Amino acid sequence: MRGRPDSPRPSLSRVTASTSLTPTTRYGFLGPEGTFTSMALDAWGPSAQGERVTFGSVDAALTALRSGAIDAAMVPIENSVEGGVSATLDALASGDPLVVVGEVLVPVTFVLAAAPGTTRDAVRAVGTHSHAWAQVRGWIGENLPDAVYVPTLSTASAAEALEQGPQPFEAAVCAPAAARLHGLDVLAEGIGDMQAAVTRFVLVARPGVVPERTGADKTTVVLFQRDDHAGGLLALLEQFAARGINMTRLESRPTKESMGSYCFSIDLEGHVLDERVGEALMGLKRICSEVRFLGSYPRADRQRATIAPLTADEDFSAARAWLTGLRTGRP
Numbered sequence: 001m002r003g004r005p006d007s008p009r010p011s012l013s014r015v016t017a018s019t020s021l022t023p024t025t026r027y028g029f030l031g032p033e034g035t036f037t038s039m040a041l042d043a044w045g046p047s048a049q050g051e052r053v054t055f056g057s058v059d060a061a062l063t064a065l066r067s068g069a070i071d072a073a074m075v076p077i078e079n080s081v082e083g084g085v086s087a088t089l090d091a092l093a094s095g096d097p098l099v100v101v102g103e104v105l106v107p108v109t110f111v112l113a114a115a116p117g118t119t120r121d122a123v124r125a126v127g128t129h130s131h132a133w134a135q136v137r138g139w140i141g142e143n144l145p146d147a148v149y150v151p152t153l154s155t156a157s158a159a160e161a162l163e164q165g166p167q168p169f170e171a172a173v174c175a176p177a178a179a180r181l182h183g184l185d186v187l188a189e190g191i192g193d194m195q196a197a198v199t200r201f202v203l204v205a206r207p208g209v210v211p212e213r214t215g216a217d218k219t220t221v222v223l224f225q226r227d228d229h230a231g232g233l234l235a236l237l238e239q240f241a242a243r244g245i246n247m248t249r250l251e252s253r254p255t256k257e258s259m260g261s262y263c264f265s266i267d268l269e270g271h272v273l274d275e276r277v278g279e280a281l282m283g284l285k286r287i288c289s290e291v292r293f294l295g296s297y298p299r300a301d302r303q304r305a306t307i308a309p310l311t312a313d314e315d316f317s318a319a320r321a322w323l324t325g326l327r328t329g330r331p
């Protein structure tokens with residue numbers, strides 16, 4: 001994993017994957033139009049011809065996906081300021097299997113917006129999504145120190161509500177596009193505490209076709225340990241280290257079964273069709289109580305994996321051919 005960021009903020013970027021998704025695919029997302037999630041879906045090329053279905057939460061979208069009511073769902077999974085999106089990580093770690101088929105990076109810019117004519121002095125309460133609130137806390141603390149926070153289902157639902165009439169909040173924290181869409185006045189722009197904030201979204205589908213290997217891929221897994229013992233996490237990570245596999249995200253999440261019981265949600269560089277990734281997954285399958293495979297998919301930044309010496313596909317094939325020779329008496 002990388003320590004400090006050393007690359008500039010990405011522009012909105014997408015990757016389309018060759019999957020079973022077609023122009024008639026029904027895409028679910030956290031609505032209404034104007035959310036950052038809707039922008040992620042806009043950036044997902046093939047969605048242009050599909051049907052767009054809005055939901056009030058990530059859980060509702062994933063439940064609809066599992067039931068077959070929609071074919072794919074765009075959900076936030078990671079934010080450069082707030083870290084992993086727990087609602088998404090937890091919903092993917094349990095229940096009927098779902099897989100990630102692609103990812104989109106969306107730069108996140110917030111405005112403070114209100115019904116026309118509202119002044120900043122009149123703002124006593126602010127409505128927005130909890131993740132957005134966490135990203136503007138510093139600005140609010142300095143500029144509206146007495147403002148009360150009112151949680152809403154999304155940033156755009158706060159903006160939409162203000163257009164409809166008086167609410168328990170006078171202003172919304174939302175994307176500039178949502179303020180425009182709902183005819184709101186922008187009272188302040190660029191109010192995010194980190195100007196370079198980016199949210200990573202993933203397109204999730206029911207298991208089917210695995211997106212093609214591109215050489216610039218990620219694989220997401222959730223690992224459940226058999227038991228709690230000293231060095232348990234190290235044993236899991238060794239499976240990656242021994243095969244030269246870099247991780248891009250590692251988080252522990254409670255399994256919710258008992259106090260102190262955690263699983264590990266991991267993104268790694270590479271595709272399940274890469275020999276080194278396949279071998280690592282087999283190693284994990286041996287030592288974990290469950291390895292939940294959440295998909296291999298093209299990276300949004302198209303950054304190719306660095307293949308460490310002696311971990312290329314040919315190195316694994318040569319070693320396997322050698323073992324076959326030994327086993328068949330023809331070394």
Ligand SMILES: O=C(O)C(=O)C[C@]1(C(=O)O)C=C[C@@H](O)C=C1
Pocket residue numbers: 030034035036037038076079085108129131132153154155156199
């Ligand atoms: O409310 C929205 O606009 C969303 O798309 C949700 C969401 C999130 O869940 O993190 C997406 C991106 C931003 O980081 C803030 C909120």
